[in-house]
Amino acid sequence: MKNISRVEIRHLYKSFSGVYVLSDVDFDLKPGEIHALVGENGAGKSTFIKILSGAYTKNRGDIIIEGNKVEHLNPHVAQDLGIITIYQDRNLISGLTVGENVLIANEPKGKTGIIKWKKLYDRADEIFNLLNLDLRARDRIADLGAAEQQMVEIAKALYKKAKVVIMDEPTASLTRFEIDHLFNLIKRLKEQDVSVIYISHRLDEVFSIADKVTVLRDGKKVGNWKIGEITHDSLVKAMVGEEVRFTFVDSVEKQDAVLEVENISRAGAFSNIDMTLHRGEIIGIAGMVGSGRTEVALALAGIERVDDGKIIFKGEEIQDKPFNEYIKRGICLIPEDRDLVGLISLMNVAGNISLASLKKISRGPLLRLLLERQIAEKYVNILNITTQGVTQKVKFLSGGNRQKVMLAKWLSFGMDLFLMDEPTQGVDVGAREEIHRIMKDLVNEGKAIVMITSDFDELMNMSHKIIVMSKRQIVAVLNTSQTTQEEVLSFAIGKSVETG
Template identity: 40%
Template structure:
């Protein structure tokens, strides 16, 4: 791609962007939300036509008037929101719109044979061609998207935030699938906000900012800090605001808390303190959040000043929860930012102050209460979730994966907000799978394993020390 330019309604979103990819290469494309990554990929996939510039594949110029043109040229794109029909089976999804026919009738046997062959080639044995897609996990549905791309004989595969909805143990599966695509000589364009994935998988990385290419570099010639500086104009060390030096009274105390997933939980949350929670997938992190919030209440032990038996009791007692999945559990996507910000207040019969001022406080960009939440970036959606809780001024706020699917600039803004809330006297519990985030933000870190707290570490502890406890080893 050379000199790609694109405008929408007179607004310039891409300007003179160059991008290339080699067979068997993973080329990462990074940048803040609004940098132009998705628009560039949609031009490659035939969704949009460029206003300027050219695209060549194997040295031959191509012009795509429709996504089918790009498919025929060997380009496949796997969007963050999968393009699958949940009520159809795997084989039907793989060959949707391209069903093989025999004597004018769809050849199901041929579809299933080819789907089974491709699944076997990827080493996938947990489901088969006849399984209904709606019953598959997110990671398995991603495999279906990759099989669909392979069935189209794709030579260039675009992955847009492929791990945004994956659990930790599923990320390794994705890594192995990407490497299998490389082994087949397929070029992978990999869009991700998670810089660790970029360094794990990519051979080269291109940075976009404000619709222009800042740089393209071999991965060995950049660092996380230099990438962040190119993307947002600040150092990696500026990601995390300074920690507090003193803390207030205990606002919430749990002794011997337990339920079907948790046992023997002893935990104190103090005013002004950010308590980080680490643990492997299945360790009980989300279950702890939901127990404190009354969604899956503690059935044994003591929790003071209140042990909520329901979400309403928890909210009335000043406890809030920013959920792991904001789209499914945190937002009404077809309602406005203003309506979403008032959800909790209205449920409690309260009348908060001016919504626009609240949205400005959480740094929503732009702070427009009338805009539908589904049209906002992941970072802005998360800020609306935070605004929803600030309307009722909770004393204790639990964050479950507060920056999942959020770009680096929005991450820094959310980190600043969390630290400001703690400085104002709120007790914060923060669960995160990103250990650098936990280390950078937490005043102390508790580690869960098997539904129990197995240790506590001070601020600034190493990733190795956390993982030793999380995996059941003695701390180094």
């Protein structure tokens, strides 16, 4: 059976409003194979998996599942065939228990139709034991972290007797330690002959977990390789169409301190945080989800108050100032969830860029729309934002371009300190490097950056100094040029570092 493909796709085409987003795409997936699907934003990956999961219908082409051609594929048929998709935005009901989510629509019932709750929870626990998961069926989804919710989705897929599991950016909100746990789980799926289509912008993950990789670019298949047949640089070139130079920050001589944080604490969030940030410097903050990293950023941005300690910006204590005073002085936050709290997705590009500068573009109660447009066009050009124009709604931009719009909003205001929480999460390799180059340009101009990231390559390449947090406090301050990813991870998960 290993020689029979679990999924064959031949000459697949799909168009929207007459524009083809997939053209003549072939794909082959074997039983028990982990097959990565990569490409830049807009390459056609999402459309491809939505066709395979039955959410979209193809224009033409053949979809063959275990030797049988499937003509009318919809979500119900796809699930009946064992094709389960785990999207980046998880499909769980937070008010229900873990067991209820796993067995939803398949609850064991008696003759009267009443759910047999003990049997339901026992069945869920059997699956968790099979996958060696530290989950309890009676816990509520709302009480679980992102990594645990990801595991619940995989348990759901296994309960539904999945033959193909499609994972769309499964590690977007996970830490390095949690990613390692996820990879062990994917390997257990492989051992049970489940096939996995793995979609990720993080190419180090592709080389760690995949057996094969297929590249899409502009809706066309560029090629597919066994993972040992292609290098990292060659894969990037296949995705982008040209060589990409990776960005690294240069060592810098210390300039004036722009931010001094002295022993700040907030009950239940973090304690005894100290740091000094100079102009032209990037401090990276590493740690597990829940270590207090984001809470520190919110405090440094003035969004959350501190109970004790001092925040000194450009020589002035500001910890007791209101949030708007932080912005006036030149401190901004680039939040992790750009769509929920960073941008207004239904507003156009120009409107989002001008949000922080409304006084500048207003005359009395009226907006000077021509000036707003001119400012927006200026930053669209400076940051190389790919858009149909500044009147295009932000929700139609790629993740990388939405991130650049959020940066443009604060650049137009003239900020000096940028607090960036996961600045390249969910963006493709080309956009990631563009954002890194923007960050490097900022510090070369004398700006300062505090960067929170779960991406260890980003941490090592884009930080001058690394602060590691664990259990809501700082456990290590490391010189990036003198440390390793392994040392950072050891501190982050609370293990002692071996020496010798």
